[in-house]
Amino acid sequence: MEQDQEKRDRNGSRVPYDEDNYTHNIRKDNERNLDRRSFLKTMAGAAGVFAISTLPWGAIAAKYLVNPSKRTYPVKKLAALDAMKAGDAIEFVYPGEHDTALLVRLSDQEFKAYHNACTHLKCPVFWSKEKDELVCPCHHGLFDVHTGKPTAGPPRRPLPEIELSIENGAVYATGVKRYEA
Incomplete structure (x- = not known):
């Protein structure tokens, strides 16, 4: 009678195989929301935004370094x-x-x-x-x-x-x- 019933784990999910296999709990549909390539694109984009946001301050500093006598x-x-x-x-x-x-x-x-x-x-x-x-x-x-x-x-x-x-x-x-x- 136990063989006729499906095997269930502690959470009530169905265990597909009798063997002691831990791969049954992987959900492959959202396994990789952020892979290496996406992470590197995000980091490069953040570095670009940071670099562009500092340009106005760099221009102000350069103005005083080039012509200090005008201050x-x-x-x-x-x-x-x-x-x-x-x-x-x-x-x-x-x-x-x-x-x-x-x-x-x-x-x-x-x-x-x-x-x-x-x-x-x-x-x-x-x-x-x-x-x-x-x-x-x-x-x-x-x-x-x-x-x-x-x-x-x-x-x-x-x-x-x-x-x-x-x-x-x-x-x-x-x-x-x-x-x-």
């Missing part, structure tokens, strides 16, 4: 001369609203300004009046206040310097110096 910066008043003593520093934003910088008065007529994001990992850089240097506390990076070049720690590139002018009893930011290796 203009706003002129911004930073401080009145009588508001700062030698050795004082103030923080300001320049050229954009998220670009923080540091202005240091070294002597009566000498000022230096740098972006205060460390060139190692963008930690904030502070003025140390006692040590007469710019300090990055994250990894003990030190920068020379006169040149912006690193003197200790992991930073290898100088801080971006902000161009200054002194007019009408005030200090103005006029631009950002291009980094020269």
Whole structure:
């Protein structure tokens, strides 16, 4: 009587053969929805879309690399001369609203300004009046206040310097110096 009945597996599907064969559960109609060729076509298409989507940014970067002198910066008043003593520093934003910088008065007529994001990992850089240097506390990076070049720690590139002018009893930011290796 058992031979007359069809054999069924645990899920209730009919087992076509008596032997212990595991190929009966393959559904060949949708076995290969994504084969190697389809996968490679999809990857090539995704790479093409990514490459094309980066072209506008590359064009903007190329424009500034080819003609760096055409870039203009706003002129911004930073401080009145009588508001700062030698050795004082103030923080300001320049050229954009998220670009923080540091202005240091070294002597009566000498000022230096740098972006205060460390060139190692963008930690904030502070003025140390006692040590007469710019300090990055994250990894003990030190920068020379006169040149912006690193003197200790992991930073290898100088801080971006902000161009200054002194007019009408005030200090103005006029631009950002291009980094020269």
